[in-house]
Amino acid sequence: MGCRRRSLRRRHRGCRQWADGGCCRRRSLSPARSAGYQGNSALSGAAILTAEEMRAAEQAIFDSGVAPYALMETAGAAAADVIWRAGGVRDTLVLCGPGNNGGDGFVIARLLKARGVPVRVAATGESKTDSSQKARRAWAGPVENIADAAPATQIVDALFGIGLARGLDGALAQRLGELVDAAERSYAIDVPSGVDTDGGVLLSPVPRFDLCIALGALKPAHVLQPAAGTFARLICADIGIGANDAKAFLLTPPDLAEPAPDAHKYTRGLVDIVAGTMAGAGILAATAAAHAGAGCVRHLAPEPTSRLPNAVIMVTAPDAGAVTKALQDERIASVLVGPGLGRSDEARKRLSAAVTAGHPLVVDADGITLLEAAPDMLPVGTIITPHEGEFSRLFGEITGNKIDRAREAARRMGGVVVYKGPDTAIASADGRIAVWHGGSPWLSTAGTGDVLAGICAARLAVTGDPFLAACEAVWLHGEAARRAGAAFIADDLIAHIPAAVAARTQ
Numbered sequence: 001m002g003c004r005r006r007s008l009r010r011r012h013r014g015c016r017q018w019a020d021g022g023c024c025r026r027r028s029l030s031p032a033r034s035a036g037y038q039g040n041s042a043l044s045g046a047a048i049l050t051a052e053e054m055r056a057a058e059q060a061i062f063d064s065g066v067a068p069y070a071l072m073e074t075a076g077a078a079a080a081d082v083i084w085r086a087g088g089v090r091d092t093l094v095l096c097g098p099g100n101n102g103g104d105g106f107v108i109a110r111l112l113k114a115r116g117v118p119v120r121v122a123a124t125g126e127s128k129t130d131s132s133q134k135a136r137r138a139w140a141g142p143v144e145n146i147a148d149a150a151p152a153t154q155i156v157d158a159l160f161g162i163g164l165a166r167g168l169d170g171a172l173a174q175r176l177g178e179l180v181d182a183a184e185r186s187y188a189i190d191v192p193s194g195v196d197t198d199g200g201v202l203l204s205p206v207p208r209f210d211l212c213i214a215l216g217a218l219k220p221a222h223v224l225q226p227a228a229g230t231f232a233r234l235i236c237a238d239i240g241i242g243a244n245d246a247k248a249f250l251l252t253p254p255d256l257a258e259p260a261p262d263a264h265k266y267t268r269g270l271v272d273i274v275a276g277t278m279a280g281a282g283i284l285a286a287t288a289a290a291h292a293g294a295g296c297v298r299h300l301a302p303e304p305t306s307r308l309p310n311a312v313i314m315v316t317a318p319d320a321g322a323v324t325k326a327l328q329d330e331r332i333a334s335v336l337v338g339p340g341l342g343r344s345d346e347a348r349k350r351l352s353a354a355v356t357a358g359h360p361l362v363v364d365a366d367g368i369t370l371l372e373a374a375p376d377m378l379p380v381g382t383i384i385t386p387h388e389g390e391f392s393r394l395f396g397e398i399t400g401n402k403i404d405r406a407r408e409a410a411r412r413m414g415g416v417v418v419y420k421g422p423d424t425a426i427a428s429a430d431g432r433i434a435v436w437h438g439g440s441p442w443l444s445t446a447g448t449g450d451v452l453a454g455i456c457a458a459r460l461a462v463t464g465d466p467f468l469a470a471c472e473a474v475w476l477h478g479e480a481a482r483r484a485g486a487a488f489i490a491d492d493l494i495a496h497i498p499a500a501v502a503a504r505t506q
């Protein structure tokens with residue numbers, strides 16, 4: 001047991017790092033990019049700030065003596081550097097709005113022009129803030145009207161950022177779309193104009209940008225759908241914003257440990273899968289658990305099956321009494337109930353047997369449905385893995401964005417919620433949040449949820465820490481899908497889990 005505790009301590013560091021605020025630190029990326037940015041691949045652990053949290057972080061900088069315009073110059077310079085490195089000397093049209101996002105645009109235009117880029121600026125009208133007026137005065141060139149500005153090879157969207165209050169008016173949204181569609185390269189400054197910074201919804205039609213340059217920290221719109229689908233790539237430019245108060249972070253690839261030299265299957269973790277009448281789901285979950293680091297996996301189903309891997313122990317448990325008896329085993333490190341459980345009275349009894357057995361628990365699929373909006377009946381520390389529909393049925397209406405809803409649900413149930421989707425929010429009852437986005441769209445196929453649930457149960461057996469286990473499982477599931485390529489089925493996905501584990505095993 002000592003080995004597990006030691007390796008847990010090491011892995012917990014990862015969690016503390018999240019708690020300490022892993023914002024957009026200066027990290028030099030590939031040589032092609034200078035220090036100060038985090039691109040898609042290096043964004044892990046980046047802080048996610050709401051508009052209000054961002055303004056508070058900016059205010060803290062102002063209170064430290066940095067003038068607002070100085071911060072705008074820093075932001076504009078960082079964005080101009082990214083655009084220069086990505087686009088070089090291509091004719092560029094910068095679209096400036098009335099606020100500080102527009103001010104960034106004027107700074108970007110001036111700095112690109114100083115590097116020899118043929119730059120034009122078009123604006124929606126007057127600049128309304130002191131900083132944006134100062135940036136506009138420093139722009140020596142003409143300012144065209146966006147309504148009739150000619151297209152350009154590169155478009156920079158500095159219309160609206162975190163201050164967008166409502167959708168763009170129709171003509172402006174249409175013009176933005178036309179100019180972006182006509183361009184070879186398009187960049188959105190801070191957030192694409194038209195997205196709701198905190199909710200991640202689209203307040204008006206938003207074109208798809210090639211690159212979104214987040215300033216200072218990620219916002220929910222950068223990771224939550226559909227807003228996160230309005231750009232192909234994402235970079236976070238460091239402008240010296242401290243994000244230590246951040247409550248949400250982008251999921252960090254896990255640090256996994258090899259089994260200790262003296263490990264055996266029970267110290268690595270025995271996983272029991274309480275399956276039901278739909279055999280395939282339970283078999284997928286059991287097989288996935290066996291490939292995700294568990295020391296031993298038992299599949300407890302009403303009927304025997306010949307479809308399990310030899311490495312998974314088949315236990316025929318014809319009724320809930322037999323499940324209860326099988327779970328009276330102190331070697332069990334985690335129990336998963338739900339995949340293929342069904343919704344009959346017998347299924348309800350099997351769920352109850354699993355919930356009351358006293359082992360670390362993962363509840364998925366039918367298990368969630370059978371909870372009938374009573375998540376607080378679950379033992380503290382339980383992991384549940386709802387998709388949108390299961391979440392709504394279980395928790396009803398919860399206000400806020402997906403991150404807020406996951407956080408509140410975890411608080412109510414006293415455990416960990418893996419709120420699945422193309423943007424998966426992982427929330428623990430103590431308020432920690434990790435968000436995973438950008439996964440393979442090919443995961444939208446039957447059975448991949450059963451695979452994720454199995455990986456969760458395995459990681460819970462290995463780590464004993466529900467939040468860490470859920471984060472590891474979501475990452476491994478996504479990484480296995482990335483490795484599986486296109487058009488895979490859930491059975492194929494399992495084959496790629498060991499390589500995903502290997503990729504993160506020190």
Ligand SMILES: NC(=O)C1=CN([C@@H]2O[C@H](COP(=O)(O)OP(=O)(O)OC[C@H]3O[C@@H](n4cnc5c(N)ncnc54)[C@H](O)[C@@H]3O)[C@@H](O)[C@H]2O)[C@H](O)CC1
Nearest residue numbers: 068075099100101160161162163164165166167168190215
């Ligand atoms: N705080 C700073 O010094 C820095 C901010 N950065 C950049 O500034 C924006 C946030 O700027 P803000 O002025 O708060 O808001 P916006 O520029 O996004 O625009 C708000 C502006 O637009 C008006 N408005 C809102 N919605 C609409 C609409 N649908 N139609 C028309 N007009 C609208 C609103 O009244 C305001 O006047 C942030 O994203 C950064 O890009 C720097 O990065 C760092 C320094």
Ligand SMILES: [K+]
Nearest residue numbers: 157160189191
């Ligand atoms: K913008």
